[in-house]
Amino acid sequence: MSRAFIAALSALALVPFAAVAGDLRSDANAVFKPITPAAATKAVKNNDVTPAKIELGKQLFFDPRISSSQLISCNSCHNLSLGGVDAGSTSIGHGWQKGPRRAPTVLNAVFNVAQFWDGRAEDLKAQAKGPVQAGVEMNNTPANVEATLNSIPAYVASFQKAFPGDNKPASFDNFAKAIEAFESTLVTPNSRLDKFLGGDEAALDATQKKGLRLFLDKGCGGCHDGVNAGGGGYTQFGAVEKPAAAILPEADKGRFNVTKSPADVFSFRVAPLRNVALRAPYFHTGQVWTLEEAVNVMAKSQLGLELAPDETTAIVAFLGALTGDQPKVEYPVLPGRTNATPQPQQ
């Protein structure tokens, strides 16, 4: 998303975007980029993505023993059978506590500028250390995670293989790096949009093409752009008109909590829209249960527009074309505990 676009949007407030209809494919190619798995591995910084790390990271992602209750794994809230999220609204974690925000998807997260709704973690390895320690998520400590991993010889061997030469391979840092490597494989190429961008005219039907045209001409693509159709920058939720308090409550000031800049009050990362049809409910509060309503909220709050019902229908149909091939993940068999493995805590 371009900063210039946001500046222009704030300045123009209610002025809708001029429809400069060119060739649909070239207009779309100017806004979106196709997903390639190679680009995903390249997006990972300071962590070589190797098969040994990916395999280990997969085990850790599914292992509930990294939570203090030993009940909650990453997959509890980022369910890979549900588009990388939980069933909503905001996540339930340790002791049945309800957290303040909805879980964003781990699918294609590697392409986002930074992690979390407010971008407070620089990358996936920095992010992975958060939920383990968060009281409302896994409620654990790095020391207890390390004790657990080091008590299981098969894990120690896998860490040695994934981090050769490291004198403390089963460490919390390496745990995060292995998870990042696995997450970088969770990408969803070959959506109908990608096929259309590549030249397959029949990949989108007439309604989806109409929706794509509207998405571009109304100004959605000014924010939701690039490889992830979003995830590239931050903007105020309610740039033109604040949505209802249930959707955007006063208490959560978004990116302001990270930067402390008054300009960032209620600013959030532009949500990536790939696979969005798979993961209702919507927004960081998870209070909107249909894509139709989410699209109408966006049109009003970000662009000051009321969409006609057939426009909403077409945009929703287009958003369905952002669903790609879901990663094929074989459910891992986890190494068994030993007498030295710490027991679950309440």
Ligand code: HEM
């Ligand atoms: C955010 C991964 C455990 C709930 C995220 C993000 C990633 C991620 C990559 C950021 C995605 C993005 O910004 O696009 C993981 C991993 C976990 C884990 C690797 C295990 C170590 C959990 C658990 C819960 C949970 C157990 C629920 C209890 C959330 C929520 C957010 C989030 C609510 C958004 C928080 C915010 O923006 O403030 N997670 N997660 N996660 N995850 Fe997890």
Ligand code: HEM
């Ligand atoms: C979130 C669609 C315009 C910024 C979303 C979501 C959808 C969507 C479906 C929810 C995604 C999810 O929860 O995973 C659209 C459509 C638009 C549009 C169809 C045009 C009618 C814009 C514009 C901006 C923008 C112009 C920037 C000025 C955002 C942000 C979020 C978001 C910041 C996250 C809000 C939150 O904190 O929950 N968009 N959008 N969108 N969009 Fe848009």
